[in-house]
Amino acid sequence: MESNIPGFLINQMMPKLEKYCAFQERCVSEVKTKLTRLNVPREYWESLLTHLQENGFVNEERFTELFVRSKIRQKGWGPVKIRMELRKKSIADSMIDNYLSDFQPEDQNELLLSWLRKKLKTLTKDEPLKQREKLVRFGISKGFETGKVFDAVNKIIKAQPED
Structure with missing residues (x-):
């Protein structure tokens, strides 16, 4: 494998790439971005990536x-x-x-409710419609499905004590 990679890439770039991958878990696209920043010619990318994958530095x-x-x-x-x-x-x-699939719907709902309760505490006592709008936007921005966000917001608003 390494016979088709020039010596300078093996001696200079490979340690940098191995260190980069060992520091934090990386995917192939992140390594390709790093190869671009290091100005490594594209013709060697496949060999370098194969080396990193075979040696356990990159695993999707x-x-x-x-x-x-x-x-x-x-x-x-x-x-x-x-x-x-x-x-x-x-x-x-x-x-x-x-x-x-390991992220069960029940766990998602609990996490969403937890985030929305925290967010609700930070909101001023606006009109209920504005509060609802802010909570919905927040839930969606956290990456939850729109339907689940609306259900959770309704649940939290109903549970909120009337002033």
């Missing part, structure tokens, strides 16, 4: 699993936003579906 499945898990747990993103971001990174829909 592992990347997708960790991306989905971290965006749910740390960022509180919904499935719509996660899917959109993974598509930007050229991850296959089948792989996205596989890992998003």
Whole structure:
């Protein structure tokens, strides 16, 4: 494999790429972006990517699993936003579906309700219609399906004590 890669790429670029991939989980599209920034000729990309994949530095499945898990747990993103971001990174829909299927609808609803309750506390006591509008926009921006957002907002507004 490495016989068709010039020595300077093996000696100079490969350690940089390995370090880049070891620092944080990466997907192929991110590595390609890095190769562009490093001005590596395209003719060597495939060989370099193959080396990184064969040596465990790049693994799309592992990347997708960790991306989905971290965006749910740390960022509180919904499935719509996660899917959109993974598509930007050229991850296959089948792989996205596989890992998003672990994000159960009940868990999605609980996460959405939690975010909306937090958001509601930060809103001024506007007209109920304005509050509802802000909550809906917020829920959709977090990446949840529109129908689920409306249902959750209605549930929270109904549970809110009347002043």
